[in-house]
Amino acid sequence: MNWIPTEQELANIVHPFFWNVIKDSTEDYYGENIIGWKRWLDVAGPYEASLSLDSDPFLYTHYWSKLPEDITIQDVLEMYQQGQLSKGPAPRYQHQQMPMDMAPQGVDRNLPWQKQVPAEITPEVFQQTYALAKSKMVGPNKDEVANARKQIYLAFNTNPEVVEASGIHRAELNKFIRGYSGLTVAQKRKEEQLNFDVPDEHQWVGFSNTSWAGRQNINPEDLEQFVKSITITPKARGWQANNALRSYVINTFMAIDTRVEYKDLNFEVGQCEVRRGKKHPPNGEFTTNKNGEPLIRINDLSQHTVAHEIGHYLDDKWGDQYSYGNSYGGFLSEAAHFHGPPEHKQWAESFTVFSKNIHSKVGGHSEYHYQPKEVFARFIDAFQRWASPGSSYVAFDRYMDDRFEEIDFRTFVRILQEKSYVDAKYPLEEKK
Numbered sequence: 001m002n003w004i005p006t007e008q009e010l011a012n013i014v015h016p017f018f019w020n021v022i023k024d025s026t027e028d029y030y031g032e033n034i035i036g037w038k039r040w041l042d043v044a045g046p047y048e049a050s051l052s053l054d055s056d057p058f059l060y061t062h063y064w065s066k067l068p069e070d071i072t073i074q075d076v077l078e079m080y081q082q083g084q085l086s087k088g089p090a091p092r093y094q095h096q097q098m099p100m101d102m103a104p105q106g107v108d109r110n111l112p113w114q115k116q117v118p119a120e121i122t123p124e125v126f127q128q129t130y131a132l133a134k135s136k137m138v139g140p141n142k143d144e145v146a147n148a149r150k151q152i153y154l155a156f157n158t159n160p161e162v163v164e165a166s167g168i169h170r171a172e173l174n175k176f177i178r179g180y181s182g183l184t185v186a187q188k189r190k191e192e193q194l195n196f197d198v199p200d201e202h203q204w205v206g207f208s209n210t211s212w213a214g215r216q217n218i219n220p221e222d223l224e225q226f227v228k229s230i231t232i233t234p235k236a237r238g239w240q241a242n243n244a245l246r247s248y249v250i251n252t253f254m255a256i257d258t259r260v261e262y263k264d265l266n267f268e269v270g271q272c273e274v275r276r277g278k279k280h281p282p283n284g285e286f287t288t289n290k291n292g293e294p295l296i297r298i299n300d301l302s303q304h305t306v307a308h309e310i311g312h313y314l315d316d317k318w319g320d321q322y323s324y325g326n327s328y329g330g331f332l333s334e335a336a337h338f339h340g341p342p343e344h345k346q347w348a349e350s351f352t353v354f355s356k357n358i359h360s361k362v363g364g365h366s367e368y369h370y371q372p373k374e375v376f377a378r379f380i381d382a383f384q385r386w387a388s389p390g391s392s393y394v395a396f397d398r399y400m401d402d403r404f405e406e407i408d409f410r411t412f413v414r415i416l417q418e419k420s421y422v423d424a425k426y427p428l429e430e431k432k
Contacts, residue, residue: 004076004079010076014037018040046074046078046081061337097414100197126155126168130173134176149180152177153209154222157209170203174203180212181205182211184389191208201424202259202417202418206256206387211388218243218246223249223267227263228262231267231268233270253310258416260419265296268296271299283304284296294316294317296310307380307383308380311377311380315376316330316331318351319332321340321428322335322338322339322340332351333352333375333376334371343422344426359372375402
């Protein structure tokens with residue numbers, strides 16, 4: 001390889017590394033509370049800084065291994081200090097798309113995070129409900145048809161096996177979902193563009209989903225279809241009446257779409273505990289329950305953290321599936337090595353490259369905000385709002401100066417489509 005970073009590229013690489021790895025120890029190690037990476041380079045010097053940068057396996061895999069054989073990291077840092085690096089803009093990131101063909105019908109999608117549970121609706125009942133849902137809403141059957149359409153939307157997003165077994169072609173169902181979604185012409189056109197040349201079973205219908213969900217009254221039992229369990233604590237003061245919170249949770253699930261399931265995810269609704277060193281409890285948190293299963297704990301009176309916590313859940317789930325040798329934990333956004341069949345390793349690699357790209361667009365006020373897992377969680381919060389045009393959802397992370405763009409959201413849709421494809425065509429054995 002003959003890659004040498006521009007000044008901007010080097011800044012995009014070293015800046016988050018400094019905040020994630022170096023910043024906390026600067027006062028003890030250097031006798032100075034160093035604020036920025038440029039000052040760290042001046043104090044530590046190119047040689048010592050290069051040793052720290054070379055110790056990060058992710059940086060080596062994605063950047064330093066691409067340097068010319070006769071150029072070291074120390075050389076690059078010295079070139080920066082001497083003004084010898086190019087001052088042009090960093091090359092724009094472009095996702096390398098994975099070709100997708102039609103997956104064989106009847107594939108048992110045995111995904112490692114999905115607990116196989118009996119379907120709440122049989123293929124025969126789905127067929128009957130679908131026939132009713134296509135009926136015209138006239139007179140006395142109005143409520144019955146509306147409920148049938150609701151059940152089709154929910155089953156479409158929670159029971160892909162049943163939908164497939166019903167024999168109704170995915171293209172027909174996609175058309176149905178879009179037809180009753182209430183999307184504007186412009187929104188329909190954008191969704192069609194995002195699905196161009198994507199096989200029917202992997203198409204993203206997030207705009208259609210959220211448009212429909214935003215006009216529904218979501219009951220507690222509707223949300224229970226999506227997750228493993230929902231625990232309502234005595235401190236939950238308004239769960240039964242809080243349609244806004246339930247709608248927000250389902251909206252986030254359906255915005256992400258492309259057959260991602262949440263059957264191992266537990267919800268606890270009430271109030272979070274005050275963390276050590278803090279005065280007030282958080283509005284939400286992603287953690288594990290006593291059985292080691294993923295758990296999102298949310299304040300029933302504050303919906304705005306849910307998408308952020310679901311971002312943590314996805315990152316952790318994919319990290320558990322693909323990563324190993326990761327000193328940061330189980331989050332795929334922070335992984336350096338991947339395991340699995342070549343197609344899955346390719347997807348994991350493309351995800352982490354994407355994660356690095358959005359990391360270069362963040363704003364924050366502490367090293368915590370620069371952690372890749374926090375950046376991805378904030379991205380999902382922004383993605384949920386992008387996929388919900390016309391909604392009144394308030395950004396949980398609105399105080400940040402992140403600069404996520406339209407192209408980032410479109411790229412993430414493609415990444416979700418490719419995840420659906422590799423899971424269907426190259427199913428993995430379930431982890432014990």
